[in-house]
Amino acid sequence: MSIIDLTSMGEPQSDLKKELNDRLTKLQDEISEYCFQCAKCTSGCEAHKLLELEPHKIVALLKRGLINELVNSDVIWTCMTCQKCRERCPQRVAPVEILFALKNMAVASGKQIPGKYTGMLQSILSMGLIQDIQQTTTRSNKILKRDELGLPPPSKPTDVAKFQAGIMKIAIEKV
Amino acid sequence: MKKKFALFPGCLMPTEQYAYELSIRETLPLLDVELVDVEGFSCCGEPMKSVNQLLTLYLSARNLAIAEKHQLDVFVPCAMCHLALTECQHVLEENPAMKERINGMLAAEGLKYTEKRQVVHTVDLLHDQVGIEKIKEHVKKPLNGLKIAAHYGCHILRPSEIGRPDDSEHPQKIEAILKVLGAEPISYPQKLDCCGAPLLANLPESALTKTGQKLQAIQEQGIQGLVDVCPWCHKMFDSKQTKAGETVAVKLDVPVLYLTQLLGLAMGISGEKLGLELNLSPVEKIQLGDVQ
Ligand code: SF4
């Protein structure tokens, strides 16, 4: 199995896209009813000052049905997932969830996945964890390994083939 | 009364943030918390949420199902994993169709999620389960009024609607623990600011700027150090402190410790056993008897 199955191309992807589309349409209906553009979400947004993310505008664009524009914009990838917008919205709208759905849609549409996400996904598929055991350095520049610190072997999937078979079902499952 | 939990290590703690794991394994058993090592856990899925939320849900459910197979409640030291597992329980309890769908996939490994088990994080485990009184009984070397700030981490505080280890806007449990250890917790305006870690995968410069800004604010207020309770937060504040300083053009030297390291020091455990030599921030500045 490869990442391709999970992220882009192929027939299963159209199912995933349909599912995401349904989710976004449902979110669109909800916010059309509830969001009154008070911008409280943006006032506390951790990515606002630094990266100009404005969650209330994301919500407004989705309300107008501009899903494609949002999916193709880089700004959806600036969210720090701090959950403040969801916590503080007086109308129980969750901009952070809208952003997750939009990013999932970007990936399902075959847009390039930014940064190290692909590497982490590959690592999860091959060994269950986002990275393998790393050496560590002390303040006095000594290099140490996990077992040298007296720690037991880390917990990870014992039968990788079966572990992959489970994940594989996400890629091929019909909704 | 002894409490028993499966230790869910996640990815970051067991592959690089060894000081957290060492200090957890040193301190908690002395406080009558039995930690059970269970085979077969994987990533909680949280880092994959932006890529595919169903994958996140599946991985979380898989880990919960493994704990369930062993009839164990779960102790999750990572704030992000704790959110992933708690959110997964919430979704599966609310949405029977999704539960069935996920269980269909879990069958590939002979696993099944049926019921909600307790999922605790370091903060509620220490504060609510072990309890302040019991911690007090174990303090042998009080921290002499050390002026220290707490960083909770976004993911253990929000969203409150699914139940989080402490209050979303006014968390006080770490401060209560610090007080009983003899330290003086300092409140500061940036307490709820994010560490930036979730952007490390795709916008590392911005991630480090967030880290640098928070550390700079702490340094300028003359606070003696920072405690954290998440391997991601610690990676940012401690392991990457020098780089974070470069992004805000400030020479940072804020000692950063895991809460469990500070707890261990107050309990009289040696710095070596608590992995203190692995902290890359200048922890020697705070002169706690055993800090090398
Ligand atoms: S806080 Fe809620 S209601 Fe206000 S703008 Fe943001 S999403 Fe809309």
Ligand code: SF4
């Ligand atoms: S979760 Fe994302 S959008 Fe919401 S406040 Fe945090 S950074 Fe902003």
Ligand code: SF4
């Ligand atoms: S958040 Fe990360 S480090 Fe923590 S377990 Fe989940 S995947 Fe791993």
Ligand code: SF4
């Ligand atoms: S502070 Fe940082 S890593 Fe830690 S929980 Fe928040 S965002 Fe997550």
